[in-house]
Amino acid sequence: IAGITQAPTSQILAAGRRMTLRCTQDMRHNAMYWYRQDLGLGLRLIHYSNTAGTTGKGEVPDGYSVSRANTDDFPLTLASAVPSQTSVYFCASSDSYTGELFFGEGSRLTVL
């Protein structure tokens, strides 16, 4: 049982570099999300996608981009990483009926 798979689990990155966090789900959920979690701030929505081919901006979208070419994959790209993007990133998908979120295990990103 996979659910949601994120990669990499952890990454140290130099400022200015491009980075893509990968997310794949096998539950055939239409909606997918990217959150970042920082101490004291909780989970903040970066981008979301209601269905394949559509994306939307969340609370903190600046510096990030997403794509949703198919139902299963929802990669998050940092075009030019900055230290303030140091965080734990969670990918999630949701059940259409209840809206319950299922989370991946997270990707810990450190930008130096």
Next chain:
Amino acid sequence: GQNIDQPTEMTATEGAIVQINCTYQTSGFNGLFWYQQHAGEAPTFLSYNVLDGLEEKGRFSSFLSRSKGYSYLLLKELQMKDSASYLCAVREGDYKLSFGAGTTVTVRA
């Protein structure tokens, strides 16, 4: 947008009861969730309320009052393994789920 408030920390004794309150302001309310998150792990689903009232699930119960913009999570018969962060989250519309900053509960022997 949403404004979701919950206490930062709570401490309780093993076997006791703890109530975590959550207040919110939102347009287009479409459900309230509680998630549990142990340190270094992903959040996991605890409960879901969309109508007013109490939902009970074993040792955990969740209450919602939509008119007051208020919910609480009640943890009974606390165990050491219940030490975790508890996240209140509000769904706005069909898809967007916004989270409070979380309440860290510490259970002491």
